[in-house]
Amino acid sequence: MDLCELEKSSEISLQEVASADTAQALEALRVKYLGRNGLIPAIIKSMKDVPKEERPAFGKAVQAWKASFEEALQAKIASSTKENHVECDLTQPGMWYEPGIKHPLSRVIEETAEIFGKLGFTVADGPELENKFNNFTALNTPPHHPSMDRSDTFWFGDDCLLRTQTSPVQIRAMMSAKPPIRIICPGRTYRRDTTDATHSANFHQIEGLYVDNLPKKPVSLADLKSVLAYFAREMMGDSVKVRFRPHFFPFTEPSVEVDFSCHVCKGSGCRVCKDSGWIEVAGAGMVDPRVFKHVGYDPSAVSGYAFGFGVERIAMIKYGIPDIRWLYENDIRFLRQLG
Numbered sequence: 066m067d068l069c070e071l072e073k074s075s076e077i078s079l080q081e082v083a084s085a086d087t088a089q090a091l092e093a094l095r096v097k098y099l100g101r102n103g104l105i106p107a108i109i110k111s112m113k114d115v116p117k118e119e120r121p122a123f124g125k126a127v128q129a130w131k132a133s134f135e136e137a138l139q140a141k142i143a144s145s146t147k148e149n150h151v152e153c154d155l156t157q158p159g160m161w162y163e164p165g166i167k168h169p170l171s172r173v174i175e176e177t178a179e180i181f182g183k184l185g186f187t188v189a190d191g192p193e194l195e196n197k198f199n200n201f202t203a204l205n206t207p208p209h210h211p212s213m214d215r216s217d218t219f220w221f222g223d224d225c226l227l228r229t230q231t232s233p234v235q236i237r238a239m240m241s242a243k244p245p246i247r248i249i250c251p252g253r254t255y256r257r258d259t260t261d262a263t264h265s266a267n268f269h270q271i272e273g274l275y276v277d278n279l280p281k282k283p284v285s286l287a288d289l290k291s292v293l294a295y296f297a298r299e300m301m302g303d304s305v306k307v308r309f310r311p312h313f314f315p316f317t318e319p320s321v322e323v324d325f326s327c328h329v330c331k332g333s334g335c336r337v338c339k340d341s342g343w344i345e346v347a348g349a350g351m352v353d354p355r356v357f358k359h360v361g362y363d364p365s366a367v368s369g370y371a372f373g374f375g376v377e378r379i380a381m382i383k384y385g386i387p388d389i390r391w392l393y394e395n396d397i398r399f400l401r402q403l404g
């Protein structure tokens with residue numbers, strides 16, 4: 066090794082110390098350069114082979130390398146042990162995690178379950194991935210119905226889809242039990258909508274179903290109306306009015322759409338209710354005899370009503386939220402205001 070090579074090795078060794086970041090790595094470098102079989106002792110041993118006239122300069126350079134390497138190594142060991150030392154001051158105040166708030170959609174769902182719970186309804190559950198029979202056929206949806214189109218529903222093959230409504234849970238409930246049945250089912254639903262202020266491809270509904278045995282326990286449209294009016298008052302306050310409008314759904318006959326009086330203008334007309342004084346919140350009706358047939362019930366032995374609420378709708382009315390997207394953005398500044 067000549068003087069030039071020595072300089073190079075010295076430089077490399079110092080770089081290695083600088084980039085070593087663990088105690089093990091530093092120890093390995095100490096062994097490599099200073100250990101019994103290390104590079105620096107080996108060079109010192111081989112000094113006798115260096116030409117006499119070069120020896121003093123070479124010796125000086127080796128000693129200088131050894132000194133600077135040791136110094137760099139010690140400094141690095143000292144600083145890394147300092148970094149790894151965790152200060153623990155027990156007099157410091159603890160970490161403060163601010164309590165969050167329940168999401169408005171969860172609040173509406175939980176309140177709904179509580180309100181219907183008082184009326185004897187239990188909460189049922191169903192999968193978001195449904196088959197065609199439960200989501201459409203058993204609900205008396207004709208094959209040409211637009212909702213069955215590929216462009217309206219998320220299909221996976223011919224018989225598997227993301228449920229477009231919570232109504233298939235009605236089918237599951239009736240196929241797995243005999244009347245009386247009193248259930249609500251909150252959950253996610255999916256449609257191929259483009260997102261804007263009032264639409265989202267994924268939204269939430271709360272389905273309701275009450276079926277009982279004839280002739281002892283006939284269920285009527287008046288029962289449906291009184292239950293939904295009770296729900297409206299509990300959810301929105303005593304001043305809310307409820308309106309039924311004739312409508313069509315394949316799985317109910319007669320069918321209605323349910324409006325709540327606008328909470329903002331109290332019915333006199335404003336931007337939120339588009340000057341009508343009313344806001345549509347649900348579809349409902351008397352369960353169609355064909356649906357009873359599909360689930361294996363005798364339509365002359367039972368009667369019942371069903372309804373389906375839009376959770377986002379109710380949350381937007383209840384908390385005065387003008388844009389559905391705010392419900393999904395998880396913006397803490399928005400959510401805190403509802404706390």
Ligand code: DAH
Pocket residue numbers: 229230231232272273314316317347348349350351370371372373374
């Ligand atoms: N499934 C309907 C929809 O998504 C809502 C609905 C209407 C549910 C009438 C019902 C009902 O249970 O009886 O638009």
